[in-house]
Amino acid sequence: MRRSDTFRFLVVLAVLVVLQFSVRSHLGGDRIAPDFLLLALLIWTIRAQPGTSAGVGFLVGLARDALTPASFGAGALAHTLVGYLSAWSKAVFFAENLFVNGCLFFAGTWFRNLVMALASGKMKGGLLGWELLVWSPLQSLTTAVAGVLVLWLFGRRLAIRLSDA
């Protein structure tokens, strides 16, 4: 990979991180607005090794745990699992096209929320059902749409190979 590609890749990830802490709170409800930080992690996993992705996921999750101390450690676990599984599954199963990447973003967000809800131990019964069947799918959908937009706009410039399918 060329150095300019790496630079563009990192700039896009940095922009996503900035979006998370700036405009995200103005994109609708807190539980349905796209999660740009998780999206940055998932885009990182497209190009990284599973081990590196797990490590980055752990650091991202730990930082997020500091912002919501109700479930300290649960975020680190969830993001580690998402990072590793995303990178591994990209290597083994997935083709490179926008729809498949969108599905990966959707599944990654929903799975992150599932692990966090279960690992935190603070959501049970009906509350857990609403979270997993209503709010999480909505957030996963908005995150997937945002991810597809990012890849559609910048994918080829980031040396992420996308087929026309």
Next chain:
Amino acid sequence: MAIGADRYASRADTLVFLVCVLLSLAAMSLPQRLREPLAQALRQTVLAPFLALQQQTELLSASLQRYDAVAAQRDSAALVATFLPELRSENARLRGLLGLGPRLGSGYVPAEVLHQAEPTNALTFLVSAGRKQGVKPLSAVVSPQGLVGIVSSVDAQTSVVVTWAHPEFRASAMAADGSVYGIVAPHGSDGPRSWLLQLQGVAYRQFVPDGALILTSGLGGVLPRGIPIGTVVGGAGEAEGWERTYLVRPAVHPAAITHVMILTAPPSRGDLRSVFEPDGQTP
């Protein structure tokens, strides 16, 4: 760059993954006294610029909204300027009649709520005021509608607020007329009533009618007396014929608020119920 086909999880990848999982589990099992300093250190170092960015964005958003309001007020003011002396004297008369004064003159700090994306955001959240603004642990956090929660820990510029929805939240409460006392706690996370509170420990002989306003009682010295918690919506059960439990609809939903007031000093009047009266100006 070719992606995918030539990349698999090596032993090193698996090892890193397992180490991260173990570290995550270790973080989850940390006791509270170690957990909070670690989170605090992260907030004050790595996350500080991002929290500052979020705070500035919230301020900018609030400023834009205020600009629209100010523009509308300016237009209205220009329209009624010819009647200003009459309006001023009428206003003075009304103020005199109502005895309207500064209801919460001092002893509070305004703060923006820094919402996060996690599902547990409604249980604890960060606010943009901390030790430098005079916030202390166990300070009451309120909105114009009523009680939001209490401050659990304080950083230099931010604080962590535990809302009433947190499973460990408890508040000493009373009916508005002071006839019934009890403890308010979250109703639980199961079933359709998951975002309700419950008033526990009410003596069996005492009834609380539906619609009764529940306030903080001030007992215990943590929360000031007279902050609205919610209204009774029905009975939740009886315990062996010696106490009753009532369901309470909270006055405030944590996910719906953007700004809060943190009470930093005991109220001068001792009872805050007049501050939250619905027909008056609230903080």
